[in-house]
Amino acid sequence: MNAVGNPTAPVYGIAAEFSCARDLYHAAEKIRDAGFEKWDVFSPFPIHGMDEAMGLKKSILGKFVFLGGLTGFLTAVTLEFGTSSFLYPLIVAGKPTNLYTVPAFFPVMFELTILLSAFTAVFGMLILNGLPRLNHQLFNWDRFKKVTEDKFFVAIEAQDPKFSSRSVRDFLESLGGQNITTIHGD
Amino acid sequence: MSGHDPKPTGSATFDYKHVGSRFLGLVALAIVAYIAVGFGAWTDTKQFAFSYLFAFTFFLTICMGGLFWTLVHHAVDAEWSVVVRRQMENIASLLVVMGLLFIPLIFVAPKLWYWMTKLPGQDILLDEKWPYLTKEFFWIRAAFYFLFFAIAATWLRRNSIKQDASGSARYTLLNRKITFACLPLFAVSLTFAAIDWLMGLDYHWFSTMWGVYIFAGTALSSMCVLVLIVTALRNAGYFQNVITLEHYHIMGKLMLAFTIFWAYIGFSQYMLIWYANIPEETVYFLRRNTESWQILSTALVVGHFFVPFLMLLPNLGKKKPAFLCGMAIWILAMHLLDIYVVVLPALHKAGVVLSWLDFACLVAIGCTLAALFLKRLGDAPLWPQRDPRLPQSIALKN
Numbered sequence: 001m002n003a004v005g006n007p008t009a010p011v012y013g014i015a016a017e018f019s020c021a022r023d024l025y026h027a028a029e030k031i032r033d034a035g036f037e038k039w040d041v042f043s044p045f046p047i048h049g050m051d052e053a054m055g056l057k058k059s060i061l062g063k064f065v066f067l068g069g070l071t072g073f074l075t076a077v078t079l080e081f082g083t084s085s086f087l088y089p090l091i092v093a094g095k096p097t098n099l100y101t102v103p104a105f106f107p108v109m110f111e112l113t114i115l116l117s118a119f120t121a122v123f124g125m126l127i128l129n130g131l132p133r134l135n136h137q138l139f140n141w142d143r144f145k146k147v148t149e150d151k152f153f154v155a156i157e158a159q160d161p162k163f164s165s166r167s168v169r170d171f172l173e174s175l176g177g178q179n180i181t182t183i184h185g186d
Numbered sequence: 187m188s189g190h191d192p193k194p195t196g197s198a199t200f201d202y203k204h205v206g207s208r209f210l211g212l213v214a215l216a217i218v219a220y221i222a223v224g225f226g227a228w229t230d231t232k233q234f235a236f237s238y239l240f241a242f243t244f245f246l247t248i249c250m251g252g253l254f255w256t257l258v259h260h261a262v263d264a265e266w267s268v269v270v271r272r273q274m275e276n277i278a279s280l281l282v283v284m285g286l287l288f289i290p291l292i293f294v295a296p297k298l299w300y301w302m303t304k305l306p307g308q309d310i311l312l313d314e315k316w317p318y319l320t321k322e323f324f325w326i327r328a329a330f331y332f333l334f335f336a337i338a339a340t341w342l343r344r345n346s347i348k349q350d351a352s353g354s355a356r357y358t359l360l361n362r363k364i365t366f367a368c369l370p371l372f373a374v375s376l377t378f379a380a381i382d383w384l385m386g387l388d389y390h391w392f393s394t395m396w397g398v399y400i401f402a403g404t405a406l407s408s409m410c411v412l413v414l415i416v417t418a419l420r421n422a423g424y425f426q427n428v429i430t431l432e433h434y435h436i437m438g439k440l441m442l443a444f445t446i447f448w449a450y451i452g453f454s455q456y457m458l459i460w461y462a463n464i465p466e467e468t469v470y471f472l473r474r475n476t477e478s479w480q481i482l483s484t485a486l487v488v489g490h491f492f493v494p495f496l497m498l499l500p501n502l503g504k505k506k507p508a509f510l511c512g513m514a515i516w517i518l519a520m521h522l523l524d525i526y527v528v529v530l531p532a533l534h535k536a537g538v539v540l541s542w543l544d545f546a547c548l549v550a551i552g553c554t555l556a557a558l559f560l561k562r563l564g565d566a567p568l569w570p571q572r573d574p575r576l577p578q579s580i581a582l583k584n
Contacts, residue, residue, distance in 0.1 A: 048583045094463070103457045 005140035005184030012137035012185055013039075013157040014168045015144070016177025021047050024152040027175040028053040031154065034171065038160040042144075042153040061124050068120025072112035080105040137185050155183070194580065196426045198567040204422045205560055212560075216553035223550050226543040227290070232533065233541050235294035240529040241547035242291065243384065244522055245555055246284050247400065250376055251408020252277025253339050254401075257372060260342070260358075260365035266436050268579035269428050269569045273415050275346055276562040277408060278339035280555050285332035287551055291383075292325075299324075299382075301389040311390055319389060327382060331375040338368045346570055353572035376401055387532035391470045395455040402451045406444035407521040410514035413437050417507050424568055431505040432582045438504030441513065445498060449491035474527055477537035482527050490520040522548075 005012070018024045021043060028041050032055040041054065084090050084105075089097040095104060126132065138144050138155060147153055154177060156168050165182060172180050202209070227234040255274045259267045267274070296302040301319050304312050317323055342361055349357040377397030385396050393399075413434070419425055459467045474483050494517050503509040530538075570576060 095461075103453070103460055106453065106457065 002179065003182040003184060004142070005137065006186055007184055009185035011158045011165065012183045013155045013160075013163070014165060014172065014180060014182050015138065015141065015153055015155040016172040016175070016181075017143060017146075017179045018152040018154065018177060021045075021152060023176055024154065025050060025053050027154055027172075027177065030175055031156070031171075034162070036156055036160050036162055038157040038163075040155055040157075042138075042147045042155070044148055044150065044152075059128070061121065061128060064124045065117050065121045068124075069113045069117035072114070072116030073109055075116075076105070076109040076112040080108060135186075137183050140186065141181055141183055143179055143181070194426065194428045196423055198424070198569060198571060200419075200424070200563040200568055202560075202564060209557065209560060212553050212557045216550055216557065219546050219550035219553060222546045223543065226546060227294075230541075230543070231294060232297050233543050234547075235291070235297045236529055236533040237541055237543035237547045238290055238294070239298055239383065240525055240544060241551045242284070242287060243529060244525045244548070245287075245551050246281075246379075247404040247521070247525070248407050248411050249277055249280045249284050249555075250335070251404040251406075251411075252279075253281060253335060253372065254376075254405055255408060255412070256339070256342055257365050257369055260362045261369060263362070265575050265578050266433065266582050268573045268575050269425070269433060270412060270416060270437075271573075272346065272566065272569050273412055273419075274408075275339070275343040276559060277411060277415075279343050279562055280558060281332070281335040281339045283555060283558055285336055287554070288328065288332065299386045299389070301386070315389065319386070324382060327378060331379045334368075334371050334375050338364070338372070342368075343566075347566045349573060350567055350571040355574045358574060373397075376404065384528055387529065388469065390466060393455055393459065393467070393470070395451060395458075399448075399451045399455055402444060402448040403521050403524055406441065406448055407518055409437060409440050409444060410517045410521075413441070413507075413510050413514045414518075417511050419568060420507070428569055428580055430580075430582065431507075432584050434507055434510055435504045435584050436582075438498060438510050438513075441510070441517065442495070442498040442504075445491060445494045445517070449495070452491075473531045473535060479527065479531050479538060482523060482538065486520065486523055486527060490517070490524060494520075 016027075018027060024041055024043060025047060028050065031039055032053065041050065043050075081101075085097045085101065091097060095101055138153075143151070144153060154172065154175075156163060156172070158165075169180050169182075223234065223238070226237075252274050255267070256271065256278050258264070259271055259274065291298065301312050301315075302321060302324075306313060306316075312319060341364060345357045345361050345364075377400075380397050380400035384400065385392065416425065416429055416433075416437075420429060456471060459471055473479060494513055497503065497513055503513070526544075530544075573579070
């Protein structure tokens, strides 16, 4: 079997190449059904329904975003009502300083909610994805560069509890994967 | 991507056995309602004028929305909406009828738009609005709106039906070209129709957001009607393996989006006027936020925004047709209330006064449109048969 990277370094995993999105999709379904946990697929473009084929669960990000939005909303409420209605009531243009002032405060509440939701979404996504990172073991494999062009890849990681290099290689071969390669670290 | 997709089964042609004698019932109800409305117009012309405008506007917004969604479909080259496009076209094609239903308003125009009764020199604010608010220009504009609506809706639908026979992609391209010419005209027609017929109820008052406010309700209510029509046809056994829960998901998302859009526009309009506090502008909200109108305005904030927003926000309901239909009916009821609060306070300044004419006009126009819609259903296949994007539309995944 081919191997790339530093042969003395620990194995990252075993990767296989597929020539079209449909093959990759069906391979993902079979890997999911075989019960692997630590594995991923790589393609030049998003493939509709791939999350289902991989058996991915719903991301936890949405809950973080909700908390971020709530923080923004409560910040606005506190800063606006706290200062203008309680600490130093300002009566401007005959507008009251009680709950009925809310139309004037609404834009700030809205904007802060959106702002902190968006920040949480972007930065939370980066953190959950482990980004930014400088390198990845898969880049040791020259053929993998085709992933931004016209090739599709699957990599099963060595950390997967069901991983054993021989059986994984046979399994990927049975799925129709080509150029099956063991990826070592640097 | 799931390999082989199930082929559409069942007929694509509407069979009138599903309607049966109910069609005659609809026509009979319409006739009875028209007689009642005619009687009301004779005894209480002013109440009739406003009730009729209220009912007319409600249904006009829904029909304009059908045209809007058809235009959007072609303009963005949408894939998902191919399967529901024929129903949008059917709704839009009723705009021709709306042009005819506008005729009664011509006879009661001075009672509705009272600037028509003023002579030059009587009111400086009216003189300032010359020549926009002159009878000649007003009627020319009205004729233009309906001419445009009728031509655009009919032309797009006809090309779409021609494609069912020939399967030529030429019609898709042709409709896209027509759409780009129509989009600005649609925006202008909807905006100025709203200004002429609704804002014009009080010519002193103005809001630069008025057109887009009415548009928000238009797009929303029309999407709700689309959900109801599609579900009714599915329950009758059509659209098997054509319209899936994925399509419902998208329609649900659009309902949520336009619920938020309506609230955004409605609130922005309110806040700017409330904050600036200029008497000329506040007159609109002053009337609607006092007396018993206050209750309806508040109900609108809760019912038109908060309830559908919180119900449609979670992912759970959007793939359940029954739930989505419930929301569609709720939003349509709120849209009705919205138009009621727009039109009727111009007549009943002291508070809400319900009139039997409000209901009679709704029934009369509603039954007419429902009967003609059923006619349209049978005229053409229920979904575009040979659109080049039909397979992708059927295989939709969110």
